[in-house]
Amino acid sequence: MKKTISVLIPAYNEQAVLAALFERLDALTASVKGYYFEFLFVNDGSRDETLEIIKRYAKTNRRVSYINLSRNFGKEIAMIAGIDHVQGDALVIIDADLQDPPELIPDMIKLWEQGYDDVYARRKSRDGETWLKKKTSQWYYKLLQSSTTIPIQIDTGDFRLLDRRCIDALKQFRESQRNTKAMFSWIGYKKKEIFYDRDPRIAGETKWNYRKLINLAIDGITSFTTAPLRIASVFGLIVSCLAFCYVLYLVIRPLFGVPTGAGYSSLMAVILFMGGVQMIFLGIIGEYIGRIFNETKQRPLYLIEEYHQAHDKKQ
Template sequence: MKTITIMVPAYNEEESLHYLYERLFGVVDGQKGYSFELLFVNDGSQDETLPIIKELREMDKRVSFVDLSRNFGKEIAMIAGLDHAKGDAVVIMDADLQDPPELIPEMIEYWEAGYDDVFAKRRSRAGESLMKKATSSLFYKVLEKMSDVPIQKDTGDFRLLDRRCVEALKKIRESQRYTKGMFSWVGYNKKEILFDRDPRVSGETKWNYKKLADLAIEGITSFTTAPLRLSSFLGMGVSFFAFLYMIWIISKTLLYGESVAGYPSLMSAILFLGGIQLIVLGIIGEYLGRVFNETKIRPLYFVDEYNEEKVTNRSDLVQHSAQHGGER
């Protein structure tokens, strides 16, 4: 019998967990020939998320959980879940039920047909503002133009991954993570299914515009060096026009003479060039900061508890390598 792990990162989701459990097992209980593991990754929740997860596990041993030592963010929570997932395939979904569990049987069918990565693409996005939809669309367009890796547009983390995709992702131990791009980067046989995304079943989204902006920067800097190349072209273009302007100034002075006037144009040129330099330095700084973080070779996360057992994060189990399978 094949095992399928349904992995759910959770951060302050106390209002959604019972709904998720009932609806999820209402769907998968009808899938004969499979055993299911519901794996929660508690990402340092400050509400009753962890006690509720433990309550669900006492009631149903198909529920497992990984309790991280603090809030590391969703990207890190997902790799922690992949490290601990036992299934032959892993379904990743959010706790807020915007990802409908009713799609899981269809994902399993395509998986059995030979697809390694069955991902759900949003046909519509209920409950999201026009501003968020517009900025999301703009981000994907920019990233598609810049990146050499095909980026799946309007696609989140809701997908089924075959075990070999999971093992490939576990080998990527970058601390600055953009998992949506990693799904594309590892390759394998992919299949798209369309769905209409529902609004949250309860609570409020944990994503504000600052976090979304940070995620966008992660996506661009993780999968393309185009901003650095653009900075070079911008610098060369500005230098070229500055050189032409310098020739014009020198020629004009030699032919007609020049008064001391010109302070406004001089200040405009200085401020413009200074602004360009600061932008370029900022872009370089973003990449340099990521190099700095990666060279620390810190463990991606620490586990406080795994299925009622306190975890000793021994140094030999938290190396900067996927071969150890994370912190168990």
């Protein structure tokens, strides 16, 4: 019996690239024999013609399923919406902008058939990205790896193939502040990397700016490790010990005839420094408390306006 490969494609304002994406997906199904394919598009509240173009594609291709979310929830939520609905024995997550080549999927399938549960694509090069974006990505992965004991896949995005048991594991993660890249590492299972050169977007504009990337990084750190809280505690203990030693010094030195002196400037410098440190640590604590607050509301992760399932996954 043939196995089914589901290809999950989150899409937000991607009308400019969809025609080229459809062409390469059709070429994929024509070249890979012995498998059924399901193409599951998740329209994440697009404001352009993305949904209408996908609907037209679904009318001509019975392999196509699509989910239209009620609004823009963000890529992380769009991915879990797709993961909740995929039908395949394995799942491939790929962006609609074609920076990740669909032509790599057959190689992923071969490694999956060899027994690997998570075949993730690792970037050898990242064309079309600025030097600053590449360096900040490296720094983020190093920071995340240094703050946890769980191995982190470096230079790796969402482009990967996941076995059904990985899919079922990810469906159990229901937190609203999500970082799926960290979850891929957390679930474990048998992993295998495959290298590729990441292409620039063929059309359209990236949806990621530095503000969104910083938010994603903060979500990854706060949802994956409590190291920032531990660092704050250790730093607070060190500062308290130094302050206590300084107080002893101020008390003892007059006994040896050394005047204390006014010290207004140094006193203000210490007060301002400690005030800044306290505000930073309060902000760290606030990030964790805010996430606790969001999770206790237990709101649904997403709402679906329209769902179309492929008519015949065995086409």
